[in-house]
Amino acid sequence: MNSKEVVYVVSDSVGETAEFVVKAVASQFNGGHVDIRRSSYVEDTEDIEDVILLSKQTNSIIAYTVVIPVLKEYLDRRAKEEGIIAVDLMNPLIEAFTNKFNKLPNRQPGMMRKLDEDYFRKIEAIEFAVKYDDGRDPRGIPRADIVLIGVSRTSKTPLSMYLAHKRLKVANVPLVPEVPAPDELFEVPRNKCVGLIISPDKLNDIRKERLKALGLTSQANYASFERILEELDYAEKIMKRVGCPIINVSNKAIEETANLIMDYLKSERS
Structure with missing residues (x-):
């Protein structure tokens, strides 16, 4: 042809x-x-x-x-x-x-x-999760069904994609001490936001493995215990200010955390 x-x-x-x-x-x-x-x-x-x-x-x-x-x-x-x-x-x-x-x-x-309406809702939710992943655009926060917040490596992105396959529009926002949390985060209803926390030891292990996969030294500030404690402390303050429920993801599979989030949403809507 x-x-x-x-x-x-x-x-x-x-x-x-x-x-x-x-x-x-x-x-x-x-x-x-x-x-x-x-x-x-x-x-x-x-x-x-x-x-x-x-x-x-x-x-x-x-x-x-x-x-x-x-x-x-x-x-x-x-x-x-x-x-x-x-x-x-x-x-x-x-x-x-x-x-x-x-x-x-x-x-x-x-x-x-x-x-196929259900299928198209899923595709729409997936596209939403990609567009508003990792705090790329805070305008997605008010439009989301659920907003996930937490420090780096608390499974925000995989959780967002998993929930998107359940037809939920998810935005996620990383909490970093040097970057002010977006104003939109404090304007959404607290029942639309979930904080994700993790134990310092677990996060340290995960970040070391991440650096190793990238070919970087595990001594980088990203994986230092002092830095991790600083980030977790900052994240906890933001979560308390938002007033959202908090889930400890330290030893939980993605599916387990997602189910807890969905159960929480159902309880809020009932």
Whole structure:
């Protein structure tokens, strides 16, 4: 395939299903180099006419997942009149379901998205956790379902990702004596924040291993006992000021800590 070859993906919903199928087919032809142009949420014949016009001007195919009968029929007719190849990716299987299982389709666009709403919530939560990881942007703090605070190496990031897979939007903020805690942290309800603490000995071991993995000396200030005590003392003061519950993660697996956080959230909401 070359860059001049175009597939117009047309849908009365998002069009993700059609695009996925097109990419799967294109991958069978010299690496799948095809220009996919999506036209989502087509609502009337004018939307279809726009695609027909564009398709006439290019070396293209139309692949569609249009379930609204009047729009499907119009697209089929206009494509035939203009000599354009238009492939219905859903109707053959819909007819097979109808004939074999003796059931009638709803013919409602977006049903897949409705079924996958839980999936999309998870993706949204994961993207949120990545965007607001490690205090990158304090604007995420008021928007989070839960805010995790603690010193470095208290599992804030893996906890955030684990909770994101449970559909919770999590922001996490590292507490460092030299860096003032963001103002937003003291403005969120205390029941939306959880402090993570750890024993000095455990943190010392973890940080030494971290430095070793980075090829650095374990004598660095980051892993010194004096520095660790200073950070933990600072973190405790911030947590008391916020008034949030505190979990000691010293000997807890990520799943165990996450379950404690989720149980706490449930108790606050009930």
